Amino acid sequence: MIGFSQIQFPRSGSSKVRTALYLSFYYALTIATIPTSIVVSLVSVLYDTEIKTFLGYKKIKGGEKITKKEYWKIFGQGNIIKSILVACVAGLTIYHFFSKPLILAWLLAPIPLAVGIILLQPETRPVKLNPIALLKASLKLLSDGLYENLIGTKNMMSAMKEHMMPHMANNSIVDSINTLKGEYGEKIPEPNSVIHNDEFVKFIQYIEGEKELGNSNKKDLISFLNEWCNDDKQVHVSGLTGGQILYLVLKACNSGDNESIAAKRQELVRSLMYAMNYAKGTVIPETCFTGIAGAMLKSLEGVHPGIRVEYLMEDRIGICAENEACEFIKKELKKKKNHQEILDAWDESADNSNQITSNFIQEITVPLMRRLFSLNCSEQNVIDTIENLEYIDSKKLTDENKVGSSLNVNSVAGAGSEHRL
Structure with a gap:
């Protein structure tokens, strides 16, 4: 099983025999590792959260090596039953659908074929051509290919999911567009203007x-918005381009008093920044056109009547994961005997206080990431939240603050009601 980035066909000056051998080894290895491809697909589905956590954690760690303990926290801890299930399903699938010769080839052929490919590739050939060096090189070739294909399969599935989710909200997106069109659509500018x-x-x-x-x-x-408005693609049955939808959203944002306009503009910018960053994402290569339109409309939800985007993955378009992180931290603090000491140290700048907070954050990073990814939070959202945990106000980490916040919300709601009356 070789990843696309590992394929290095012999140079144009190579003999036809060498090229034919390389292609033979390559296709033979591809066929021999079909069972591995099936297992990879199964693992990609069942270990969705763990793989996302691993990729995000790897990005946060930078060039620092991930320890065996950290691997265990990500893939092993709490996954014993799941691992047994994966092994049983994979084993039964391979045994039932593959002949004994193919299973035997799958078990015995990959390493000799990988050795043949290495010998035909000067770039991957070890300096010392001895059996041990060739074995290590072949295992590395196979493991790198396995990793690349695992991530590739995960990306493909995530991209399909990302494309499907906004389309599940398509009816509510179109309804919201029609609401704005009915109120502000008397003179919608042409797409190119x-x-x-x-x-x-x-x-x-x-x-x-x-x-x-x-x-x-x-x-x-600004570059993103210019490009978006110059695109003549329409949002399905709405009959409007992305630029025309943005025009309607901007008209809605600019209605009301100065304070309301500022709040709506700020929320729109926040939603657009998340949509734009997610479109650039490191795990999923692009986001759906419909999804970005939904992000624009979502910014008006709750502040403009008739706007409701249902089934859209809210955390991917601006709903910060910080609130969920705070709830998680609260639960973890309750398990600690020195929870008050950690809370007291949270906002302190002294070295010993920083160390107490840092140790606690390091301890909860992996399980918190798994929790956030299990809620379908985007990679960028999770990483931003994890990297800024130490800057969370410690008042948000106590239940007393929750009560206070609830009172404040009720007060504001009451004031708003009086104002409307």
């Missing part, structure tokens, strides 16, 4: 003056 419209120009000026966005983020977001 959206970027010259006053609504768009004012929004770009707002982004340029937003202090919380860095210059790089501003540049990326």
